[in-house]
Amino acid sequence: MIDDSLWNWKHVWAALPDMLVAFVKVTLLVTFAGSLIAAVLGLVIALIRRSSPKPISAIVTFVMNFVRMTPLVVQLLFVYYAVPSLPGLAVGIIVFGVHYATFMAEVYRAGIESVPKGQWEATTALSMSPARTWIAVIIPQAVRATVPALGNYVISMFKETPFLVTIAVIDMVGAAQKYGGVHFRFTEVFVSAGILFLIASYPTSVLIGRLEKRLAY
């Protein structure tokens, strides 16, 4: 018998377990690990661009702009096929991390520039070393100024994880598509996927808001 109803809850419940497993194992993993790489690498890029000799910072800037100006999907496919020994999930984490690092680097740059000149002068007046100046004074203040923007990038990274399907990594949306393909029911699973993203994004933005408040002084 053909089920030609517009909506059948049976398919939601049937698809949900696989989707949730994929959500935790792929979507969340790639978002968290990718964000971590992006946050740290982004800072490193920002610091190199600011404090290294011209040739090095010029090379870093070029690579950064190159990554920023090519689509994420192209990068995913390129790395996936160029380095066949890497499993898809690792490719996803690395590419998401590096891609977003280039954006976060720009955020950090703005954050570093937002630290008033007087702060730098105070570190000089106290004879603080360059390393201590960065670690104790500049980075804490720069990062605080950048939390909202960094948070937005984490959320947009989270929402772009379905691109992992292009390199055969089954994330939540991939799991939904798979179920839909087998049962020829797409409405229920994609609506569910959308709602899951919404449900997960909201606490993330609340968390970032809290973090912002905690970092305020």
Add this chain to the structure above:
Amino acid sequence: MPTESDPLGELGLHTGAVELADGEIPAIRFENVVKQYGSNTVLDGLNFTVRKGDRVTLIGPSGSGKTTILRLVMTLEDSTDGYIFIDGQPLTHIEKDGRRIVLKDKYRFEMRKRIGMVFQQFNLFPNMTVLENIIEAPVHVLGHSKADAITRAHELLEQVGLPDKAKAHPTSLSGGQQQRVAIARCLAMDPEIMLLDEVTSALDPEVVGEVLGILRNIAATTDVTMLIVTHEMQFARDVSNRVLMFDAGRIVEEGSPAEIFDNPQEERTQAFLSAVS
């Protein structure tokens, strides 16, 4: 002596020189110091000497180069030409075979440790507590133990009248309180030379007195050399033993506070003093 650029021989009349005892090494000496920003010459061959333990106030209209002098001593900026000596040792440049050579960062770092500065805008680190602000440099620059630094910080907070603010964050303090913490932070480094750059200019009038009172107390109880830029003429009169009047990067007149404030000789000094009082 009259020259082409100085037909009356007046320039350089007040050279900021002081009589030094035999073998006495001055705390600060400027030799023909030039500072230019692009084509704008702020200091033009400035010479002056500050003896150890002196409290020298620099007065003059804005743009006359007073703050620039403090910034050069603090090595926040480099001079364009000339030499600065701290306790007889070159600060940033030396003359070698007739050429002016920049000294290495490591050397400058050692020299800088002997000098402290209090800023107009306080410049406390907002991401640290008051206590952390004060112990940061003693621990990480001078290598003091954290326990010693904390003990000393509490003493200093007592001295500046903020014994209960150690755990507070700078942003929760008033301007006057922040400036007092900044003074404590500067003193924690035990500087030989203290530079005070318009330390009350950003404060509400009613708290200026408390900050100046603390500085008066420091002046009275220590032998730290002070170089002060201020518009508080009464403070300059109370604290300093020498006043240098600047205009356009040159010393126009110099003398004791009584000489400068009560009996200024130069027209520009008279005009300036009547404008600020």
